[in-house]
Amino acid sequence: MTRNGVFPTVGNAESIAREEYGLHCQAEPLPGEVDRNFLLITDGGDRWVLKISRPGADELALGCQIEALRFLETSPVAHLVQRVLPTRDGRGLIPIEAGEEGRCWVRVLSYLDGVPLAHFSDRPVRLLEEIGRALARLDLALRGFDHPRAHRDLVWDIERTHELARFAEHIAEPARREMVERHLDRFREQVLPRLTGLERGFIYNDANDHNLLVRSRADGEPELAGLIDFGDSLHTIIVAELAIVCAYLMLDREDPLAEASRAVAGYHSVRPLTADERSLILDLVVARLCASVFLAAQRRQVEPDNEYLQISTRPVWRLLERMTMIDPDEATRTFEDACAHSPTPSRSADEIVAVRRRHLGFNLSVSYSEPLKIVRGQGQYLFDDQGRRYLDLVNNVCHVGHCHPHVGAAAQRQMAVLNTNTRYLHDNLAEYALRLTGTFPDPLDVCFLVNSGTEANDLALRLARAHTGSKEIIVLDHAYHGHSPSLIEISPYKCEGPGGEGLAPHAHKVPMPDAYRGPHRGPDTGDAYAGEVRMAIAEVEGTGRKLGAFLAESLISCGGQVIPPPGFLSAASDAVRAAGGVSIADEVQVGFGRVGTHLWAFESQGVVPDIVTLGKPIGNGHPMAAVITTKEIATSFVTGMEYFNTFGGNPVSCAVGLAVLDVIEHEGLQQHALEVGNRMQAGLRELHERHPLIGDVRGLGLFIGVELVRDRETLEPADTEASRVIDEMKARGFLLSTDGPFHNVLKIKPPMVIQAHDVEEMLEALDEVLSALE
């Protein structure tokens, strides 16, 4: 190979290191199963590993490994994996010609100091748990990583275990061959069909006892130093990561299940396992052991004199034989038990309630009579500490799906590089300002970046006051706009409820434009409700004052998921402008494509407000918000006083905001909201025909309300029934909540990635629950 066509020598390694990587070093050969490896010790004492692949190695697969390691460089597990040293010109992988045999590929990785776990026979429980935790952290850190080669066919992919049957002929002893064939039959018939519902992702896939490196701490206790060899990493079921390490931890141990259960407990404490995942661990351990003996047998055909192969498979055979005596249900119980007693500070729901009662502001609330302890979210689902999965139908903050990998990765990456404030120039801020304002119609093209919906509305009030010179404001009954004093006193939902001090003198309330239950009923009542706004303006002007602003949500959330009747917002805005006021659209809940037909809900109402406030979904859960306005209004705000906001518009938040916009666009979520939302609404209208409890179904896209009434004539609110529905739906794995002045409206505003099958399942469950109630 290499430059002179012979097997690479120490001299080759040193010259590659010098010429390509600028490392002046001495090289020493290191053992390696596939690659030819050299330890490089630089003149400064740094240590690196130079790896030269065999000729003709799969360039894309090697590139995938390099990219995965680079992806982890800014992650919480960066210290546990090797770092990629780029060449002088920034490449992670470089080719060298190996004559007729094709090309070899070279990469240089940092040297991790440690001894393979296989050499440590004394393994304290703490170390086993630490290994479990580290692998779970690795799996979480790898979320969102993808690469074309991550989806390759690999014999080590646990999902392909049954395909190993083709190697059975290489196992000479009939009894052993029969045993592993039995294992494969079980895998094909009983395990494979259960893998489809499991969470999938890119995993390391090779936590064997030679790849896990351990070192001694100052007190002599062993600790995990890191893990090496990403050669088998790929996209598959994530729980395979854990099953693989368990397989190797169980080899030649007195009580193999006990050893594995410590790693399971550690893993579960970081990435909680679902009940399905836990019940499959033992079968997946067997699958990995089968792969190990099959592939060793196959290699023995190629290398009959390799005695090491025979020796190294002995403990695997011994464990496989023992496995036939372990009852899978008993193993599942052991793992369940280990998870229930998982080691990190994981408190019971009762304990957490007690801590909250004592140490957190006393007026926080929790949902449900039996509160949920949610430990993990993915897409449209939430998982509790028991591994139960819930379809999330209410959390509109995690707009593009809980923990979307693209958003998480953007935050993680920028957080590891820089986070400052708007007093420095930063590309992210410029990019985000352009992207965000670019989604608004003229003349809305100036934005302010803040941290919460409250801050956005508070700033909107300041802008309106600066522009009009007036504090007088019209709001809708039952509206909520934020928790600061300036907003509490104009939010009837709060200031007219328990503990409230009533509306501020400058706030004027008009009825919510509720065409189902309000003072004006029917679809053609838009102008009648706008008439209420005109009357409020006249009231303000009657006292000799001038109107400042009209603040309303484009669609009404807290008020009970109300869609204003056509024409309301445009007629109200016209009247407000004619009186010299500005219209503020609160899109904190309803923006970013939820309505399906448009990105912004005000567009669906045929108006262009003067100020728009955004929040909740804008950062998919990262605390950020924004105000968008016109040049004219922004100019009125230039009073000589600086506007500074410590966190607003910081590089991390802007990276997150950009990532959210990317996902909405790339995944076509607005159109998806329209299609799935329409199907959901059609299904709910079918239920309306059959269930007298449903008084009204209304919505736009994935912003939907279902109003429950005891009598369709009197509209008596069915509030206790609504809470029963919520509890019963929760018991069936669906999270909903109620809203509206009478707490009788089921509010539906799920993450936008909810799928058609989720909708069908939800409709079926709601049908059952309503039938049981009626």
Ligand code: PMP
């Ligand atoms: N406006 C509306 C319509 C809201 O629903 C909320 C929060 N529920 C807010 C403003 C305040 O947002 P935040 O809680 O982020 O301050």
